[in-house]
Amino acid sequence: MDVRKEVESHLDEILMHLKTLVSYNSVMGEAEEGYPFGRVPADCLNKALEICNSYGFKTVNLDNYVGYAEMGEGEGLIGILGHLDVVPAGEGWKTDPFNMEIIDGIAYGRGTTDDKGAVVASMIAMKIVKDLNIPLTKRIRLIMGINEENGSRCLAHYVEKEGHIDMGFTPDGCFPGVHGEKGMIRANFKSKNTKIINIQGGVASNVVCNKCIIQVMKNSFSQKVLEDYFNDHNITYAFNVIGDVVEIEARGVAAHASTPKLGVNAISHLLVGLKHAGFQDDFTDFYNEKIGTTIDGSLMGAACKDEYGTLTFNVGVISMIDDVIEGTIDIRFPVTLTVKQIVEKMTPNLETTGGFVEILSTHEPLYFPIDSPLVTKLLKAYQEVTGDIESKPITMGGGTYAKGINNCIAFGCELLGVDNHIHDANEFVSIDALVMQTEIYVNAIIKLLEN
Template sequence: MEVRERVEKHLDEILTHLKTLVSYDSTMGQSEEGYPFGKVPAACLNKALEIASSYGFKTVNLDNYIGYAEMGEGNQVIGILGHLDVVPAGEGWNTDPFDMVIKDGKAYGRGTTDDKGAVVASMIAMQIVKEMSVPLTKRVRLIMGTNEENGSKCLAHYVEKEGHIDMGFTPDGCFPGVHGEKGMVRGQFYSKATKIHDIQGGVASNVVCNKCTVIVDKNSFSTKILEDYFNDNGIEYTITDGTDTVTIEARGIAAHASMPSLGRNAISHLLVGLKKAGFQDPFTDFYNERIGVTTDGSLLGANCEDEYGDLTFNVGVIAKEDGVISGTIDIRFPVTMTVKQIVDKMTPNLETDGGFVKILQTHEPLYFPIDSPLVTKLLEAYQEVTGDMDSKPLTMGGGTYAKGINNCIAFGCEMQDVDNHIHDANEFISIEALVVQTEIYVNAIIKLLEN
């Protein structure tokens, strides 16, 4: 029986399991004893382990941080690393984001692509390998985390408890493989020097903000200039007069922070629009001088590029609390550069009278030569299933589990040039893509077992 036929025999199971996992709103919750990232991510993990156990896999839950399903024997571990947590649903959905709906050959729901669909596809791929009686001379371990979207503390816990893997992949990038991941600098900007009464926007630091609301004094800006700016830049808006204040809501377009140019940042356009409309405010001046609507970090002096790509810059969340405005900064920098190089470029520009930027977290890039054994084996697995001999492994701005564990690259689950709306409204995975990625993962597991 061909692998494709085997996958199709399991398709109803794949869709049933995916619908079950999508039903959990597994965004990061309140930490409490026994539930490091909240009760719902833990419940989703335990459901995934229950499903895996039904296939006869050995299952282990590591303190509700992360768990794994395993088959095979031997000293070496082949790791497949997926995550069950998701970013907040946000607005703009045509369906309930946590009730998977199939329409026109596509399954819609938060996590269908990133990354619950890939977890289910990998689990069924393991089952098919077992059905094929492939010699399991190594342990194949599907590792399922619950904090990838908010720092991957789950994977750090896994490495502390279980150590690194000998080889493997995370189905959380795109085919035919990702041999480099940009480095990251995460920071926060702060300001007390402001006339803004309130400002709130964004759902996550790694998502381009698609809605922001600000309250300012009446007659502190030109309404016509602001409206003209919004109209010229494709920003939907509402302006509501109060007794002494005006509430402005700007609506942009969400996108993943690794590709901010695909979105339209509501925070940035609102603050740039206010500045152009004559609003006099130290924080707004700071934002325009150091951030603006740029997505390359140029106003902080961080812009740079190498042969694999350029630096990206995103502001994801902003809020005013206790008189202080703060907002998140997400920078992804080229794979051949270092954290020190980027920080040194920005350091002279991090502070003005109206605000300052504090660097909170950094990660060096991940880079495997394109002809390295792991990249080569996984590329062969992709080529043999798809017949695509032209596409080459690439680098990307998104960060995956591969940065937190040895001997791992991102491999799938997205196809190049397909926008599955991850981190956006109406996220989906096509049924055909689910079938193909499962088939590829079967081939990948077999090749790594032979390695």
């Protein structure tokens, strides 16, 4: 059987199912009895299970946390892990984000790539493998969660109920595979020792802050020096005087916390600029001494790298409530290092008179040697379909389901060098890419079925 032609024969189904799933605004909602992540994500999950059931797969819903569709027999379990929840649509769309529209061979809509498109490609790949009459000596299970974007409690619930898999992948990264995901440390900083009247900035801990507003006494710094600093660093700014108080707005460039070099942090430049302009303040001194505008954690003693990458450090959100300043820190550290090593490097620098840093949560890295059986099987599946033998599996700063279950790596769905606007307006997937990834997943399942 020509697998590509078989995939193409299912293209109308793929697009129909994807349009259906995209129509659900499956952002995490308010929890209620029987719906831990809200009703709409659960409805989207049940629709996906209904589609899978129509193909003859065994389907199970685990308490509206997560569901799965399964085929095959045997003790061995191959897992494919995708998610049906999405991030908020936000502004700037040229189409309705929840009414998938195809323009010039490109399907636009929230979740078309992350991760509903990959889920549909995976379920069709399973159907094609079934139709090929390949002996299914292992169970193949498509696991679909609805809380990946907000902590992956869905996957934790799955592992608690069903255990781990023997081998598998999550189509929530890029081709030709992700053999390492950086470790993560989430922290915050706090301070009461400040002359700042108010400060607010950022939308999420895992995003480089692109807007920050601060209020200070108007005679507490040199406006000319601060303006020069902003101009020298390409920071858009505005001043608004309210009596004896001046409100300063600084704007930077947003980026994902795992790639802070692609952004410009408005919080950091505002506080560093104020210090440069003569603002005398314990918290501002603390920020400049321990964070500054660095994105490698060097001022906190955390800077490090391995052969796969460097540590990244991002301040995402800052606020002032009841005279207390609090902000978030997102650290992604190299795949061959450990949480203990990074924390030990940081410990001497966690507190000064102007503020302190508190570690909230940690996650060890995920790392598979590039020549491990799982990585090599999936790489071969990609190469046989695409003919691309130059591209190699990568490591990345982002985190996927692979960190929450054994023997799994991210494999697809994005192609290297293609920006599908994930988490941004006008998210899309090309029809050609959908066909290609489905064919790759057919080949990947066949490879994982081999002993």
